[in-house]
Amino acid sequence: MLPQETIRRKRNGETLSGEEIARFVEGFTAGAISEGQVAAFAMAVWFKGMARDETVALTLAMRDSGDVLDWSDIGSPIADKHSTGGVGDNVSLMLAPIVASLGLAVPMISGRGLGHTGGTLDKLESIAGYNIMPDEALFRKTVRETGCAIIGQTGDLAPADKRLYAIRDVTATVDSVPLITASILSKKLAAGLETLVLDVKVGSGAFMTDLEEARTLARSLVEVANGAGVKTSALITDMNEPLADCAGNALEVIHALDFLKGLKQGSRSEAVTLALAAEMLLSACVVATAEEGRGQAEAAIASGRALETFGRMISSLGGPADFVDRPWAHMPKAAVEVVVEAPQAGVLTSCKAREVGMAVIGLGGGRILPSDAVDHSVGFTGLLPLGTRVEKGDVIARIHARDEGSAAKARAELLASYTIDEGGQGPRISIVEKI
Structure with missing residues (x-):
């Protein structure tokens, strides 16, 4: 089918087949479909939406536009978390080493700041030598030996998303729930995940300021990810004030270290981080209840195991071996x-x-x-x-x-x-x- 026919059908509110969506994604990834046609398709989706099966098909086609990682040699549950973004949200820095110290493997593909929200990669780039774009061999080695690695999206993972997102960014189609869903999940699925926990923010510091909008996005993400074969759940969390007691890249890294040293007990960031850790452990069948998961996460912090895991991840990816003990010696x-x-x-x-x-x-x-x-x-x-x-x-x-x-x-x-x-x-x- 010609690309303009796919655009016409979606413009008219018709349901596209999985094969039709796959051909369209393959075409714009290869450059055989013009930017104008991709923009028209995005706008048609923005106005007419997509059914669940259409969004699943779009997500899988974008996932399959590049490499899909295989972690079958790891022998641990492959898990990850994604946040829709907020202010003072440095949860990934604490969460990944906590659950990695408890037996999960976390190959976390993260992003930079977007709009008013901070980016995990920007925070990690505060650390001298930390390599956010390692080659696949180092990425795998770090996950295998440390349990977690937080890196950026390589050009080989979901390249269709990179092209589509660049066009959405300049055509006022970023805030389409099906397109947001496919963008987030295509990258996560390309990372070879078995389970995924989503942190959907709502409030004055979130992209979704209305609770019903946040619920709509959370349901879409959960339904599509489960439909694509990844066991997924979501927590909707409050973003009407900064999550941590700080905001800023190096400052949030210091907060993460203090958190992993047990110095942030009773805080909002502790409540959210431990809830997400419990949900990740529960989804991966490491624990039987969320209460047990929270208890294990608290024990990983109290024992120092989570902090040690964080330090080993930093050094494995090129950062200083003594970063945990002397952070300000290695950050501006x-x-x-x-x-x-x-x-x-x-x-x-x-x-x-x-x-x-x-x-x-x-x-x-x-x-x-x-x-x-x-x-x-x-x-x-x-x-x-x-x-x-x-x-x-x-x-x-x-x-x-x-x-x-x-x-x-x-x-x-x-x-x-x-x-x-x-x-x-x-x-x-x-x-x-x-x-």
Whole structure:
């Protein structure tokens, strides 16, 4: 069938066959279908949507557009997690070594920051020598010997997604649930996973600000991934404030180290990380209940096994062997540190989390243009959780900046992001629901 016929049928709301979708994906991957035709197809999907079987077919076709990794020689359950992105969301840095220390193999393909959200790869690039794009031999060696490896998407994994995403990015079709689903899952399925746990964020710092939208995306991801043969579940988690008590690349790496040393107990990041760890262990049939999984994850932290695994992953992928003991010897540190004081007494009642992420970008910690260099040293630490009572003059955060001017700008932006009043509210629920 001609590509324009596939576009016409989808434009008219017809259901495409798996074979038809596979031919279209094969055509645009090979360059036989023009960018204009791919853009028209994406727009037709944006308007008309896709049935579950269509989205499964699109996901599998994009997965099969390049290499599909085979981990049958590993002998451990092959598992992963994916987050839809947020502010202060460094969960992958803690989660992968926790579950790897408990017997899972985690070949984690991660991404860079997108919009106001931080990227796992940007955080890891804070570490001197860390290789986010190893060859397949080193990737496999690290997973086999360490249990986990967090790297970037190679050109051989789901190349169809790279081409389609670039076109979606400039044609206002990024926020299509079927296209988001196929984009996320094609890369994860190409990594050869057996189980997958999804962290779908909802709130002011998430791409999905509405709970029903988050549920729709979570259901699509879970149904399509299970339909493609990967055992999958999702947690919807709150992103109405930064997840960690910091935001910024090197600063979030330090947070991860502190977390793995047992210094972040009782935090929102602990609640989300342990819930995801329990779900990963449960999906892989390593534990019988989520409660048992959480207990094992807590034990992996308390014993130091998870921290040791993190350190071995860093050194295996080119980072310093002594990184866990001397992190600041191997990461950039901001030249200026400024405290942010509460302008009045009251309770921190709300946060525009997206604006906190944008303030990090303003400091230089993210990209405005794809070609921009990232300043890994900048960001915020000591962010107080919502529900905290403060007095006028109390320190509610610290700014790490390259100069006084950018620090002053970030201070104004951060204060504008938080509401302090006498009304008060309790802490928000971190885990909204499971799908």
